Amino acid sequence: MKLKEFLEREGTEKNLAELILFLASRAPAIRRGFLVAGGKAKDGGKTKNVYGEEQQPLDKYADSVFVDGIKESRLARYVATEEQETIVEVKDPKAQFGVVIDPLDGSSLIDVNLCVGTIIGIYPGHVLAKGSTMVAAMYLLYGPLTSLTYTTGKGVHEFVLDETGEFVLRQRDLKIPEGKVFAPGALRKDWLSPHTKWICQLEEDGYKLRFSGCFVADVHQILHKGGVFSYPGIKGKEKGKLRLLYEANPMGKILHEAGGAISNGKTDILGIIPSAHDDVTPIYVGGKKEIALIEKCFREG
The missing domain is CATH 3.30.540.10 (Fructose-1,6-Bisphosphatase, subunit A, domain 1)
Incomplete structure (x- = not known):
């Protein structure tokens, strides 16, 4: 069709x-x-x-x-x-x-x-x-x-x-499956401690690292195979790198409608009112289980 x-x-x-x-x-x-x-x-x-x-x-x-x-x-x-x-x-x-x-x-x-x-x-x-x-x-x-x-x-x-x-x-009607793929952006040495804790937990649980450097390609794989993509806030750039309007919101909308979730590590990105067209944000997008875990890591510090 x-x-x-x-x-x-x-x-x-x-x-x-x-x-x-x-x-x-x-x-x-x-x-x-x-x-x-x-x-x-x-x-x-x-x-x-x-x-x-x-x-x-x-x-x-x-x-x-x-x-x-x-x-x-x-x-x-x-x-x-x-x-x-x-x-x-x-x-x-x-x-x-x-x-x-x-x-x-x-x-x-x-x-x-x-x-x-x-x-x-x-x-x-x-x-x-x-x-x-x-x-x-x-x-x-x-x-x-x-x-x-x-x-x-x-x-x-x-x-x-x-x-x-x-x-x-x-x-039609794609739904994100249970899966163990993770695509982590940024340098490990610059990660914040809650993010590091989260990654260590994913690795302990047997998640496989798949990261191409293309946000679309990586999220497309997550949508079809399950897991989570992240580009976190890092030391000195805690507000993140990826754009709220052009990258986070559209991809978050798609994953949300497919049964997944998107977060900045603390709250649902889709609920944020942008202050300017060039706002940036940390991004965690994928399965609800993985998103719940990163938010738990940030709450615990």
């Missing part, structure tokens, strides 16, 4: 379905960008983004594919991305949605030909709102297959791009 038909059968609101289909339609353009870049990802042209992080030319290309597309289509009023300095307001929008995007998550892996992804969250209005108010969240994973995983609050569903450029249903 194609994505459009699936959205219709699920009774997705017309404007929201149109926006989801439009965002999904950007995937082939992103893949073409990879082909054009070819083996040139290590060449010159790198810059810094608004967070001071190294920015690949494909980061800027992917950002333009989404932002320029939304401006032209006018399917949303607000657009905030990891590559933009401010929240973009679209002129004469057809709908009032706010869209947050990490256009190319894991772009530092491009030059070694590993999986990268796109993360998207859709709000009913302005994007500076609790993640729990999102009306939809989705991610694209560019690997051996190009897949799209999304939720509108009615289950989590996965689609795969076919040879005609259409997304077709691969699996």
Whole structure:
């Protein structure tokens, strides 16, 4: 079943379905960008983004594919991305949605030909709102297959791009299983003591370490195999590294709808009201059991 038909059968609101289909339609353009870049990802042209992080030319290309597309289509009023300095307001929008995007998550892996992804969250209005108010969240994973995983609050569903450029249903109503995979970010020497205690417990319980450096790829594996992803606050950067709007909230929404949970180590991230579009947060996302354990470790100190 194609994505459009699936959205219709699920009774997705017309404007929201149109926006989801439009965002999904950007995937082939992103893949073409990879082909054009070819083996040139290590060449010159790198810059810094608004967070001071190294920015690949494909980061800027992917950002333009989404932002320029939304401006032209006018399917949303607000657009905030990891590559933009401010929240973009679209002129004469057809709908009032706010869209947050990490256009190319894991772009530092491009030059070694590993999986990268796109993360998207859709709000009913302005994007500076609790993640729990999102009306939809989705991610694209560019690997051996190009897949799209999304939720509108009615289950989590996965689609795969076919040879005609259409997304077709691969699996509906995904639920995170019991599993023992963990993907821990940051350097061990910089971990805070509650986080270290938590990791030691996971290791004692036989969890296997799987960490690629692409948030989308790592969480996608957790969604299918169970376990937990973390990028904690660390010594000197207790507030964390990953972005609340572009990374934590959309992925948290998806895992929550799949029966999992997301936390900053102390509370549910989806209940946090962002103070600015560039807020960062510690992230723990995966099975409820693992999230309950990290919150217990932080309570005990």
